Amino acid sequence: METHLRSVVKGLSWRVIAVLVTTVVVWLISGEVSMALYAGFADSLIKVGLFWGHERMWQTVTWGREIPPTSSP
DSSP: OOOHHHHHHHHHHHHHHHHHHHHHHHHHHHOOHHHHHHHHHHHHHHHHHHHHHHHHHHHTOOTTOOOOOOOOO
16 A cells, blocks of 8 residues: 555656646647646646545555465464
């Protein structure tokens, strides 16, 4: 099971990459740096929270998990 902190750090590290992609795409489409920065920032705030919630929800789902065998002493 992951800690809350690990889930948050994973979300933040992915968002750094994703915000750069969003910002560049909006800049290329609009030609406006300020609009691109705003879109990238807003996108990150929303999606970090959604990612965190998604990760925490999946921690409660047991489907598809394999339980490692226990060894005898």
